[in-house]
Amino acid sequence: MDYKDLADLIFPEAKPISYYEEKYPERNLPEGAMVVRFAPSPTGYVHIGGLYQSIIGRTLANQTKGVFILRIEDTDQKRQIENGVVQIVDALKDFNIEFDEGMINETEEKGNYGPYKQSARKDIYQAYAKYLLEQGKAYPCFATPEELEEMRAKQEAAKLRTGYYGVWAKYRNLPVEEAIKKIKNGEKYIIRFKSMGNEERKIKHHDVIKGNIDFPENDQDIVIIKGDGLPTYHFAHAVDDHLMRVTHVIRSDEWVSSIPLHLELFRALGFKAPKYAHTAPIMKDDNGKKRKISKRKDPEAAVSYYHEQGIPSEAVNEYLLNIANSNFESWRRANKDKDISEFKFEINKMSVSGAIFDLIKLLDVSKNVISKYSKEKVYADALEWAKRYDEELVEMLNNKEYSLKVLGIERGNQKPRKDIAKWSDIKHCIIYMYEDKFFNSDETYDFGKISDKDEIKKILKLYKEKYFNIEDDKQTWFDKMKDLSEELGYAREVKEYKQDPEKWPGHVGDISTVLRVALTKRQNTPDLYEIMQVLGKESIEKRLEKEYK
Numbered sequence: 403m404d405y406k407d408l409a410d411l412i413f414p415e416a417k418p419i420s421y422y423e424e425k426y427p428e429r430n431l432p433e434g435a436m437v438v439r440f441a442p443s444p445t446g447y448v449h450i451g452g453l454y455q456s457i458i459g460r461t462l463a464n465q466t467k468g469v470f471i472l473r474i475e476d477t478d479q480k481r482q483i484e485n486g487v488v489q490i491v492d493a494l495k496d497f498n499i500e501f502d503e504g505m506i507n508e509t510e511e512k513g514n515y516g517p518y519k520q521s522a523r524k525d526i527y528q529a530y531a532k533y534l535l536e537q538g539k540a541y542p543c544f545a546t547p548e549e550l551e552e553m554r555a556k557q558e559a560a561k562l563r564t565g566y567y568g569v570w571a572k573y574r575n576l577p578v579e580e581a582i583k584k585i586k587n588g589e590k591y592i593i594r595f596k597s598m599g600n601e602e603r604k605i606k607h608h609d610v611i612k613g614n615i616d617f618p619e620n621d622q623d624i625v626i627i628k629g630d631g632l633p634t635y636h637f638a639h640a641v642d643d644h645l646m647r648v649t650h651v652i653r654s655d656e657w658v659s660s661i662p663l664h665l666e667l668f669r670a671l672g673f674k675a676p677k678y679a680h681t682a683p684i685m686k687d688d689n690g691k692k693r694k695i696s697k698r699k700d701p702e703a704a705v706s707y708y709h710e711q712g713i714p715s716e717a718v719n720e721y722l723l724n725i726a727n728s729n730f731e732s733w734r735r736a737n738k739d740k741d742i743s744e745f746k747f748e749i750n751k752m753s754v755s756g757a758i759f760d761l762i763k764l765l766d767v768s769k770n771v772i773s774k775y776s777k778e779k780v781y782a783d784a785l786e787w788a789k790r791y792d793e794e795l796v797e798m799l800n801n802k803e804y805s806l807k808v809l810g811i812e813r814g815n816q817k818p819r820k821d822i823a824k825w826s827d828i829k830h831c832i833i834y835m836y837e838d839k840f841f842n843s844d845e846t847y848d849f850g851k852i853s854d855k856d857e858i859k860k861i862l863k864l865y866k867e868k869y870f871n872i873e874d875d876k877q878t879w880f881d882k883m884k885d886l887s888e889e890l891g892y893a894r895e896v897k898e899y900k901q902d903p904e905k906w907p908g909h910v911g912d913i914s915t916v917l918r919v920a921l922t923k924r925q926n927t928p929d930l931y932e933i934m935q936v937l938g939k940e941s942i943e944k945r946l947e948k949e950y951k
């Protein structure tokens with residue numbers, strides 16, 4: 403009896419691997435095309451690091467006319483949730499990330515290299531496990547959990563490396579006859595890889611991001627097929643990335659230490675290894691300390707956060723590319739109006755130590771992104787956000803014609819307004835423009851420098867009666883503000899005032915502030931002339947009267 407008999411006994415139905423090699427041929431793609439994949443477990447949750455990797459994968463596939471695949475890694479059946487795939491697909495779609503191949507929802511998929519869900523690939527893994535068994539490169543292991551526990555305790559007591567390797571690998575050299583007997587007796591087993599590595603020897607490896615690294619060889623006889631017939635991550639990785647003809651494995655650097663094992667598996671299976679790019683985790687500055695963004699501690703770790711806050715996906719994508727490639731910032735400076743898809747991303751320029759993700763900087767990017775939007779786009783996107791998160795804002799925006807005017811203030815010109823960083827800011831930024839909101843709000847008036855009630859009344863009264871005319875153009879309006887200031891004994895020009903501050907109670911800027919606060923309850927707003935044009939005569943008069951009566 404030989405290895406072949408053992409392999410046939412364990413996997414009688416498995417097809418020869420040549421079947422799969424033919425079924426999934428080398429891809430016919432242009433030179434340099436990158437085939438990359440995002441390979442999450444179907445937990446429904448997308449971490450900012452997952453989005454980061456997806457953006458990188460999508461960008462590289464686009465740039466090289468390659469393929470981007472969504473593969474669902476569900477071999478750990480405990481970690482799944484209902485609709486876990488759909489939630490991932492939808493979360494990424496919110497950031498305009500779509501896949502060329504892979505799962506579309508829980509059951510459907512697209513592409514010729516599937517199935518794209520590991521639990522549906524059982525036959526494939528078993529065929530390759532059988533292939534290893536036939537050559538004596540894998541074997542059944544009958545160790546019970548108790549036996550393994552005992553082994554571990556002994557190793558720990560003797561201060562040795564733990565694991566199933568070398569002399570500790572009890573079933574590694576079990577004669578085939580005995581293994582067959584045990585299986586026929588119904589004893590439980592799993593399949594292990596028979597490592598030929600030696601811990602004392604080193605392998606050299608070139609990682610696309612980390613550069614040259616060396617590691618001790620792998621000598622662990624790791625499990626490749628578990629008791630439930632499904633593969634472990636390591637084995638599935640080798641089989642899937644080979645058969646899907648993936649050229650670059652871009653994954654988080656928690657996997658970098660598995661490189662010796664993975665390279666050994668590829669060799670034993672007769673596969674050409676892909677290139678590896680291990681990305682450093684996204685970090686956060688926590689009071690001067692750099693640490694990983696954590697699902698437990700940081701709400702911004704979940705990509706759903708950005709959606710809830712109403713930060714446009716374009717801004718998040720731009721910021722992630724920005725921290726992924728240090729030359730992005732200078733590219734953006736030189737190409738202010740270009741779409742990020744025109745940026746030439748280079749994976750080997752990624753940071754080795756982990757880029758810092760700074761929410762404040764993201765919001766700055768977002769302010770710029772939104773400042774370039776047309777009022778129609780701001781309207782449409784804010785409304786879509788509001789429908790999910792803010793009923794009051796929906797009600798305000800329902801008055802479409804007026805809202806477009808409000809959102810058009812300081813937009814579409816050379817220096818557009820930059821106070822809106824996210825859709826959840828917008829209500830606060832525009833609420834005073836809405837009549838009933840303005841009159842019913844509990845925001846109070848803070849006039850700033852000129853605080854005397856009678857003086858304020860005097861200013862507003864004179865303005866309304868003598869100077870206010872909604873028909874005025876901007877220059878006339880502005881000149882009238884100066885005339886008003888002068889008439890009230892204030893400096894016409896700020897410069898004039900600064901030369902001799904004792905001479906006047908204030909200047910034209912202080913007078914404008916009084917008007918601004920009376921009309922908006924804010925000391926800082928976009929251009930007051932534009933605001934007044936949108937408010938219109940009636941509303942302005944009502945607001946002015948409210949204050950000085």
Ligand code: GLU
Nearest residue numbers: 441442443475639652653
């Ligand atoms: N399912 C693995 C994970 O989520 C994928 C790692 C990989 O990309 O190979 O960590």
